[in-house]
Amino acid sequence: MVRDDPDYQPRFKEVFGVSGDAITIEHVKQAIAAFERTLISGDSPFDRWYFGRDRKAMSEAAIRGFKVYMEQGRCVSCHTIAEDHALFTDNRFNNLNVGFERIAGRLPKLTAAFEKSKRAGGNVDVAVLSNANLSELGRYAVNDQWRSMGAFKTPTLRNVARTAPYMHDGSLKTLKDVVSFYSKGGRVKDKDPINAYQSSGIRPLGLSDKQQADLVAFLEALTSPAYAKSK
Amino acid sequence: MSAMNRRDFLRRTGGLIAGSALPLSLIELAFADEQQNFTFAYISDSHIQHIKGKDFVRNWDRGLIRTVGEANLMDPRPDFVMYGGDLAQLGTKAELDHGLELMSALRHDKVHYVMGEHDYYLDLGEYWERQLGPQWYSFDHKGVHFVVLNSVLTYDEWTHNRWSSGEERMAVMAGLDNPSGSPFMVGEKQRDWLRDDLSMIAKTTPVVVFSHSPLQKIFKNWNFWTEDAEQVQVLLKPFDKVTVFYGHVHQIQYNQIGNISFHSAMATAWAWPYPETYAQVDSLLPKLTVEMNRADPFFERDATGWQFVDVWSGNATLHYSLTENQPRTVAFNPKTGRPEDTVYQNDRIPPQQHF
Structure with a gap:
């Protein structure tokens, strides 16, 4: 996703001087680590x-x-x-019970369609980031377990x-x-x-x-x- | 990513998962070649409990609501739903009505009910029977013969001669470890009916029996027990493939006795500890059973759940949906000739032994 994203492309080019397939998980790890260093918190x-x-x-x-x-x-x-x-x-x-009400009424149809698309090779990351209804499926979208329905x-x-x-x-x-x-x-x-x-x-x-x-x-x-x- | 970027990205990759749902009929077609296969959902032990007026115990309501919500997501849909008994806590009209109202949210039309002792001992099943039909019966589905028994009967003397009211009788039977209780049994009349019912069935037909209490003897103090279990087992012995399902124990158990596989249902209400970890007298907890851990009380649904079952081959595969735990599957292993947990059977993680 990072390789193709129009927002990330120039940023990776600027920081690492790489683009397209040259972007590897190492670059992503370094970027995340740099972000995490800004989060270190204590002394509250x-x-x-x-x-x-x-x-x-x-x-x-x-x-x-x-x-x-x-x-x-x-x-x-x-x-x-x-x-x-x-x-x-x-x-x-x-x-x-946050935001789930928007999909609660049509959940059986939504999950059936979601599972069908997933079996057909659909990209879950893209689906949940681009579709507000599917994003409400929460962890379920990743593990397909009912216990994780709408869980964040x-x-x-x-x-x-x-x-x-x-x-x-x-x-x-x-x-x-x-x-x-x-x-x-x-x-x-x-x-x-x-x-x-x-x-x-x-x-x-x-x-x-x-x-x-x-x-x-x-x-x-x-x-x-x-x-x-x-x- | 901004919303615009996400949309662009979608267009380029073509990796779209439809947000607007496809018609269900299209999805069901995908399974059209598996018509011989079938699944039923199996829900049990909700213990709907009336407080007063319109108030019911929230925790038990939530368990059944959650289970119905999950069962409604089954795709393909189950052929029918079994309810394993103890819909009510004290057998009142208010509890049974409220429980049936929660069950009516199921998308599935056909539900078969089993009598539990909490449904029975207030009025000896009278209101239950008026709402749901006979206390014992049988039906056939896609080549499998299903039998439903009322296994929570007991001695007539205990039932009829000891109590000043149905409420008093119900309260005694509702408690574990109550020395005034009495062991459950199917009874002679019902065993005669079962013998007749089975006499019309070919010995090669898979037979599936539902009872509320286990038709095997596990732990008498808690009525994880049916007094005439062996006499029922004898009637089932001539058949090639027999599976017995029971509720009541609020925990995963399974066993194999001769040709009969035994499986328990999880409760939607609460978890019982395994008698083996608790008993001060002998418990005959089946050795095959891989036990679950004790429930974490913070999560009210921990160690509760429900199950759906494939039984079309004549042997059962139980898929346990556990609200706050990893799902588990217990299936008949043709190599060993007994039910086994498909993941944990051989690499057992010891259960907690502390309380």
Whole structure:
């Protein structure tokens, strides 16, 4: 895909001086590594508070939010925190009930057509990147397993206050919206439908307004100073 | 990539996967040469539980909703659907009605139901029977003879003489490890019916039997057990190929006894631990069974699921769709003459032994 893409072609030419078939996986790996070096994050108020034991590093609200994060909010089960490091992701895939409604009603036809095209040699990468309906199939498009229907990978939460909009389709604008969405068990509005394939880790949490505000304060404490400065 | 670039790219590669769906009839044609083959979906143990008013336990509802959603994606579509019993938790009209309403979202017309003890012991199957028909019956499909039994009956004395109400009787039978419970059985009347039913079938015809409890003895305390299992097995012995499917155990089990292959169904509601890892008295968990790990409680659907079955050859292949786990397939191995997990049978990963 990279070799043929009109956007990538001049960029690879500029950086590596190669084009067409001369672009190899080594070039792609180097490009990704260079990107990843911009993502290295640490030294956030949370890191200083949790790992550095600096009791003043986080606000009272953020400390209360951490308790919600670990307990009633169930956040930590997917956005993991380990004893000596915190990636804030378990690298698993879940259907949260985001954006799935657009295909839910015609899913049997959509998946049947998708599978038929796949068997005929169709390019999955192209399909999911170019067709908004097929992109909602999520991980299923890759592994053909019903358990992965509409499932997307858990992202890290480092610097999350700086990475709006949220969810795989950018449909939620603020962290407040995101926390409210989870509290309602994967709904924007109370009466929104839940699709049949929603992850069984998602359920209504019943967080109070204060708990939700505290949770947002905690999420805001995950920003690295170096990242904030570079933006 | 910008949206424009993606479109350009698409045009150039021609690698288009149609976003607008093809008519289903075209897809089904692709399988036209396999008409002798057939598959049925097999759903079991949803335990729909009424709280009050219009409230039902969300977790169990979600399990059945998820399963129906997955079964609706089967392509080609199954010839029919089997429901393996325990649609309800306490056998009430509200629970059975709500369960049947969730089942009505299936795209498939024909569903055959098996009686579970949670459907039965409130009113001895009366409302279930009014909605779904006889408690035991048989039918033929593409050369296979299917039999459905009510295997959750017990002694008349226990059923009729001990309880002040149906609710009390149901509550006792609904619990595991309840010393006031009673072992399940098919009973003499039904065995006589089965003998008659099978007398009309050629011995070369593949026979498939559905019961709710296993027609083999595994663990009595939890009624992973049918008291007259051996007497039923004797009636099935003369046939070349026999497969018994059962629900109730909420876990993957399989076994081979003589000519009879045994397979269990996963529950849509919750997972039970394997009795072998739990029992303080003998468990006869089939040695063939490759066990699953204990469920992760964060994911409510972990270690639950459903299955679809190919049985057209007379031997069964079960494809387990497990909501939060890798799918598994258990198929009859003609070389060893028994069902085996197609991936894990010989390279077993030991299950968790801690709780």
